[in-house]
Amino acid sequence: MTDQPVFRPFLMAALVSTLALFSTAARADDTAFGLSPEQPARLRAEKNDAAIAAISPDFKFVTPGKFTVAVSPGGPPLATYATDAKTVVGADPDYASAIADSLGLELELLPVAWIDWPLGLTSRKYDAVISNVGVTEQRKEKFDFSTYRQGLHGFFVKSGSPITAIKEPKDAAGLRFIVGAGTNQERILLRWSDEDVAAGLKPLELQYYDDEAASLLAVSSGRADVIVQPHAQLVFIAARDHNIKRVGTLSAGWPDRSDVAIATKKDSGLADALTIATNGLITSGVYGRILDHWHLSEEALPQSETNPPGLPRS
Template sequence: MIAFAALRTLLIAAMASGLSFGATRAADDFDLSPQQPGRLHAARNEAAIAAIPGEFKFVTPGKFTIAVSPGGPPLATYATDAKTVVGADPDYAYAIADSLGLTLEIVPVAWIDWPLGLASGKYDAVISNVGVTEQRKEKFDFSTYRQGLHGFFVKSDSPIASIKQPKDAAGLRIIVGAGTNQERILVKWSDQDVAAGLKPIELQYYDDEAASLLALRSGRADVIVQPHAQLVFIAARDKNIKRVGTLSAGWPDRSDVAITTRKGSGLAEALTVATNGLIKDGSYAKILDHWHLSEEALPASETNPPGLPKY
């Protein structure tokens, strides 16, 4: 058991310090240290505190306990000490806890485990890039805090300057994940291009990220489409790809990422008020800018907005 724990720690440390060779090379753009000296501290928001229902009981009195899945920078990852969770989502969670006059408690979880853990009361909320969907709204409440975006990225020397609409992608060779939401959208884009007399989009699929990036760099593909935040970090790490556009996860509508709470717990409205306070005083923009995610900013937080439909 001790040997297994030691091996696990070494593996986590390797991922935190590398992500293939990344953290060191991205150090100028992203701080993945456990100390996080640049983390913003927010002021108490009395309106948000007053919006917490009197009957609501936090998992631990005086603490805001949240689940985060450390899936990778810049959203959430293990720091260089292989145990501290850092990133945009943790920083936002700290600001929300400050607004509520509480101490933050982060519980790292596997992505697949958060719904059961939240429903069973292991934590007060989930702040881990959870998108609002109509199916999830049947079991959970949401307070939005970021746009759900995918990114169009190309080689740094690519002549492609901008992709904003289907016609901009006509005839391009685009790398996309099989079975993903972005694949579904790009199939629709390609159909629109063909209907307009343009060339179809050629979708390409690879087994992993390394193979995808190699295909892009070698010229076998023109564009890669992945969740925007992931590609922001890769661009900073590798210095050889650039963003030429973003794609809403809910195209043609906006799709939002939200703090997730238990259905009917009453906490969602207080979290929405807290987020809007952070937006108003500029703290929110500073957090996103610190992690190079300003493109994902929302004009305002909403409680339980329309989500992605069931497919």
């Protein structure tokens, strides 16, 4: 996530209000997610000696014996407040817990406003940020990254729609898309539309709405064919409302892959250890089970990398 428009697909809070989250929490509990503060389904991981050995001798945890992680509770299934309105739960907290286990540490989660994480990380208020942060070349100047998910947008249509798959520009020709103005999704869809026109196909029609409710109503009523938003958010809505379905995903870095990563302070000496820990979770299967529990298996990475190529400067 970022305050720059081109990277707005990572900003979950911009599309889901806090009040809406609380009002839908009980309904969400009827799905496979489960938003209770106890999180009985949370997976634990074994200690990873190789990851521990990779921590720089110069690195000092904010609190000895604890892995202090900042997370922004911007929306389910990534991170949100539980039904007690104070405990942060979701895929990112579960992943943070598994990383803490791997390092032999106790997890301490700190809820923060998403816009505040860079300053908090550079000022050593926490050891790491695990909050759907996308890797960008600009951010790599100040932070190190250990990847743990793909950054995806989702193509969702109403249940019963004749549209079954959207994988490339030609699949989108002539369709009516709901997309956020100034977002990375919009930029990509405009390029798709140009490609379709150049190939003699119909252009895409982009529609813009002021809020999520109006967008979903437009899809369900047939005024629009497809809604494009951050994949994780639409996964939750589909599980909650049962009236939209996924017909494809789109990399935030299209045509290249764009990854989500743990952010740590530049050259702090922790990033390689977190990458090793993540790869250990992938090998053990814990990683896959966490993503599957939160309906995010499409976002799985084959392996974690330290500081891979990121989205270019806008």
